[in-house]
Amino acid sequence: MARSTRATGAIERLNTRAGTKQYSMGRTSAELFYLLQRTPENPAEKLCDPLPLDEFVAFVNAYGPQKPKRVSKLDVAFEKQLAKKREE
Template sequence: MRSTRATAAVERLKSRSGNPDYALMRTAAGLFCLMLGPAADPASRLSELLPLDEFVAFVNSFGPQIPRRVTKNDAAFEKQLVAKKPVE
């Protein structure tokens, strides 16, 4: 199993939070865990052991989020989607 997606998710978390102490732990069974600080301390685990897809989803939702950039065109398009009600 490739862990490139998991590593990239942790790197994004590091850049979003400004904290370089986040780390990734991978077990022999292919499960992943998010750690903070030294890996020897069991209290530093921030997540349970998760499979790859669940781990990436957890890390992406963890910590501060970057607000989505909305252009004028995006805002106008979203406004058009909501503007009309269906005719019965």
């Protein structure tokens, strides 16, 4: 059960990043996972070949829109200092 929980979590994060609920997963009898996308034209389009859990989670995490990287005020100030140094 823990295996599919990691995969399910990856799907939930992908749906959150995409702002939809169009992604889901399938699982083979050999415990391999594959990503599915629902569209009006095709209710179950396979987006990848069946993959082992770790590869599937890595694929789903890299798929679709990504969360923008958080940047702190200190990071911004440091970048400004570096830009000034390069100009000198």
